[in-house]
Amino acid sequence: MLARQRQAVILEEARRTGAVRVSDLVTKLGVSDMTVRRDLDVLAGRGLVEKVYGGATSIVGKSTDEPGFEAKSVRQRVQKEAIAAVAAGLVRPGTAIGISAGTTTWTLARALDGIPGLTIVTNSIQVADVLRGDSQPERTVVLTGGVRTPSDALVGPVAVQSLRSLHLDVVFLGVHGMADGPGFTTPNLTESETDRALVEAGRRLVVLADHTKWGIVGISTIAGLEEADVVVSDDGLSDQARETLTEQAGELMIAETAETAEAEEA
Numbered sequence: 001m002l003a004r005q006r007q008a009v010i011l012e013e014a015r016r017t018g019a020v021r022v023s024d025l026v027t028k029l030g031v032s033d034m035t036v037r038r039d040l041d042v043l044a045g046r047g048l049v050e051k052v053y054g055g056a057t058s059i060v061g062k063s064t065d066e067p068g069f070e071a072k073s074v075r076q077r078v079q080k081e082a083i084a085a086v087a088a089g090l091v092r093p094g095t096a097i098g099i100s101a102g103t104t105t106w107t108l109a110r111a112l113d114g115i116p117g118l119t120i121v122t123n124s125i126q127v128a129d130v131l132r133g134d135s136q137p138e139r140t141v142v143l144t145g146g147v148r149t150p151s152d153a154l155v156g157p158v159a160v161q162s163l164r165s166l167h168l169d170v171v172f173l174g175v176h177g178m179a180d181g182p183g184f185t186t187p188n189l190t191e192s193e194t195d196r197a198l199v200e201a202g203r204r205l206v207v208l209a210d211h212t213k214w215g216i217v218g219i220s221t222i223a224g225l226e227e228a229d230v231v232v233s234d235d236g237l238s239d240q241a242r243e244t245l246t247e248q249a250g251e252l253m254i255a256e257t258a259e260t261a262e263a264e265e266a
Helices: 003-017 022-029 033-045 069-073 075-089 103-110 123-133 158-163 189-202 239-248 259-264
Strands: 017-023 047-051 055-060 095-100 117-123 140-142 168-174 178-180 183-186 202-208 220-223 230-234 252-255
Touching: 003 017, 003 022, 003 047, 003 055, 003 075, 017 022, 017 095, 022 033, 033 055, 033 117, 033 168, 047 095, 055 069, 069 168, 069 252, 075 252, 095 103, 095 140, 103 117, 103 123, 103 168, 103 202, 117 123, 123 140, 140 202, 168 189, 183 189, 189 202, 230 239
Parallel strands: 095 117, 095 168, 117 140, 168 202, 202 230, 230 252
Antiparallel strands: 017 055, 047 055, 178 183, 183 220
C-alpha cells in the first residue's frame, strides 16, 4: 500500500471514530510503528489530524473550515476515481461543460482525455492545468478570472460576471457537504456565489460527492438537493442518504469502488 493510500485510510478511520491509536493502525495496515507515526506526522502537518500521545484525533470541522487542495486530495482517492469514471460517461463529444473547483472534479478532468471537441469552462486552476496538458488538440479550455481561495478556486465578482454570460450543456459541481435541508454547501461565502453562477449557466447539473460528504454542512448553500439532475456518489453512501437523494434529486448514480469489486470477486 502506498503512503497516500495509508494516509487516506488513517483519515477515514479518524473521521469515523474520532481518534486512532498507533497500535491499532499498525495491525490494520500491516506496517511498522515508525511508518504509522510518519504518516501521522504528514497528516498533522497538513492540518488533517491532531497528534496526541499514542495516536491522533480527528479535527472537527466548522462550517467555515476550508482545507487546502493538497489536504483534500489525499482523502477518498479510490472513491473519487470511481465517481469520476461514472461522471465521464455522462460527457458527450462536442459539448460545452462547466467544471467547478474541487478534488473530485479535478479527478474528473483527468478522466476526460479521450473525449474530443469539448469546450470546458472552469474556475479551478488545478482543473485547467490538467486539461491544458491533455492530448486533445480541438479542446477549448476557458479559465475564469477571480480571487484565489485555499482550494485553488477563482471566485468573486470577476468570476461571477464571466459565468453569467455563458450557456453550458452540463455543469459538474464538487461540494464541501450535502445534507437534507441545507442541500449542497461550501465553507466559503464568495465561492458559493461563484458556484451558483456556474450552476445557473448549465442546462443540467451533475453533483459529484463521495459518501463522506453526506451530513456535512458548510456555511453557505450552493443549490438544493432537488436542483441536481444527477448526483454521483460511491457505494459507501448510507441507505438513509441514498433514500433522501433518490427522493429529492433527479437521479442517483452509485460508483462501485475498486475495494468493493475485489471483495465481490473473492
